Amino acid sequence: MADWPKSVHIHEEGPREGFQFEKGAIPTAAKVELIDALSETGLKEIQTVSFVNPKRVPGMADADEVVRRFRKAPGVRYSGLWLNEKGLERALASEKIDVEGRIVLCASEPFLARNQNITLDQMADMQRAMIATYQARGIPVVEGAVQAAFGCNFKGEVTTGDVLAIVARIVSIAQESGIALKRLVLADTMAWAVPARIRAVVGAVRERYPDLAVTLHLHDTRGMGIANAYAGLEMGVHAFDSSVAGLGGCPFAAHKGAAGNVCTEDLVFMCEEMGISTGVDLDRLIDAANLAERIVGHPLPGAVKQGGSLNRYRQAGQ
């Protein structure tokens, strides 16, 4: 039988992933309203904004204002995203964002060439430079992340060996600076994974790096998100990135169905129905998902917000 965890940690990324890529401006007040609603659901970690160049990502131009205005709830960690030192400065200045460093590499050089016009060596050097900045400021670095860990629209297959080589490189970069990483994010950036690949890659990483807790970052572009999360649970994964209502998407993936992350409330439904604790009140989360849908003004992919939780049917049946 599978070694399912007793509980899982969910890193909610909807406000950042979702609003970053919506066409049309989302009012700052609406972004704040969603973050505040999510804070009341029992979620323990919410990624709020990207501190990126407003010229490149206009949807995040109000990031500092969003952070200023949302209400911090007790017991919730608020994260943000940044790509360089300037973004890090903004995150630090906010005083509400829980700032941690991470070391990110990509398992596909063609993806890097196409989207960031850099080589893997250059990306590694950028990580080293950021580590120096983190360490100079006393910011902890505990997480590594592998982009395109299950396949790439530009490279094609990404093998388990490719992933292990990238993880080795991340671990080595960490060790150069005396850092022992605790967590590793495996990201299915372009939605290539199926459950068998999740099992193979997570299994190989777990075997080689038993002290690294794996987080899965799953995109749902081909409808495999929940099945892949389940395969992750079977392999003992107990941390997932996800987006309320399925908000978000990858703008660089070069296919029309750039669906977002696996949907938070669908993931919570599956876990709770299998006896795996998420700490989340599903009905409140469904309310937040419906709010997200009203904010963006178009249907979002999550299913449970339509189908509903089973609570009222259970009560009716008793």
Next chain:
Amino acid sequence: MADWPKSVHIHEEGPREGFQFEKGAIPTAAKVELIDALSETGLKEIQTVSFVNPKRVPGMADADEVVRRFRKAPGVRYSGLWLNEKGLERALASEKIDVEGRIVLCASEPFLARNQNITLDQMADMQRAMIATYQARGIPVVEGAVQAAFGCNFKGEVTTGDVLAIVARIVSIAQESGIALKRLVLADTMAWAVPARIRAVVGAVRERYPDLAVTLHLHDTRGMGIANAYAGLEMGVHAFDSSVAGLGGCPFAAHKGAAGNVCTEDLVFMCEEMGISTGVDLDRLIDAANLAERIVGHPLPGAVKQGGSLNRYRQAGQ
């Protein structure tokens, strides 16, 4: 490790499930066009129509005409649905429908009371009457089916014990008439299942009835369809009902998100990417899914028709 099958059998139900419940009339020619397109994908079994009372299901009033007009492709089995002897007569008269009997019971008495105003005993007697008709005409009866096998909006929980009791009753009804069933459909009629329930129920049924091949009929109302199919594969299930593009839905389930069956092309994508043969040409099937969407004139839930297969990316990467 799971004992995945090497190949799976897919019973495509889109034309029947989907068009039966669409609001607004679908032209007969469009129904025929979709069936003909599906016949060219490599699918081995396609459920085409319901031979039901046109007054109760106006969307199926043209069932006989649809069957008259679709092109039979070699190697494809065409099935239909009927609820009584009159419907059976129409299926037989068509001469294109592969007529087989089945014994259907429901694991929830409240569901029967609510939707058909009958008791389980009455349903059992109706099955016996149909068996007599089948046997009088030399029609084989090889399949049993359990409705609401994973939970019910009116009864609440359906336990593994409930399901085993219903299967025992189906097997007993078969034996009364000297029938040894070969297959058993477990239907998640109201989308209550999660992978752990699939494992528990399929496991218990397999253990008690090792000679009955289980087919899963999965609804995707809460986004669990593909994950549940994967859990089925892990339990050795090698037959699935599904609907192209996710066409269809249950009109009786009393919730707004009455989504259809698990989506055929998403299921095919998962299987083929895991090395499990479906016999289906995924790109052709995606074309058929896009046709289905054009026919109904609104978005359908399948993901892979948006995200695309991985074939062109693999070629690009070589």
